[in-house]
Amino acid sequence: MTNSESLLVRRILKALNDHPRIKAIKIHGSVYMEIGTPDIVGCFNSQTFLFEVKTDDGKISNIQLKRLGEWSATGAIAYVIRSVDEAFDKLGIEVNDE
Numbered sequence: 001m002t003n004s005e006s007l008l009v010r011r012i013l014k015a016l017n018d019h020p021r022i023k024a025i026k027i028h029g030s031v032y033m034e035i036g037t038p039d040i041v042g043c044f045n046s047q048t049f050l051f052e053v054k055t056d057d058g059k060i061s062n063i064q065l066k067r068l069g070e071w072s073a074t075g076a077i078a079y080v081i082r083s084v085d086e087a088f089d090k091l092g093i094e095v096n097d098e
Contacts, residue, residue, distance in 0.1 A: 002055065009039055009053045015084045019093070021045055036063035038078065044091050049077035056082055
């Protein structure tokens with residue numbers, strides 16, 4: 001993860017956790033984690049969501065796409081996002097809808 005991607009993850013997490021009906025955390029990769037696990041996992045109104053965060057020029061790997069698909073197949077909201085606004089959009093939240 002690049003420095004700019006890490007900064008974007010922190011901005012997205014802060015914005016998500018500032019919302020009164022959202023809890024989100026950063027998943028840190030390690031030897032004990034499944035390869036391709038999305039960066040952010042959370043819950044909004046009893047709905048699980050997972051986001052793989054990429055900068056505008058960041059590329060998603062095939063294994064990351066596969067993991068998002070696996071989560072999506074379970075009914076979770078699972079997307080690649082590139083901004084705070086996109087995170088809220090994927091959750092169906094208008095930016096001022098708090």
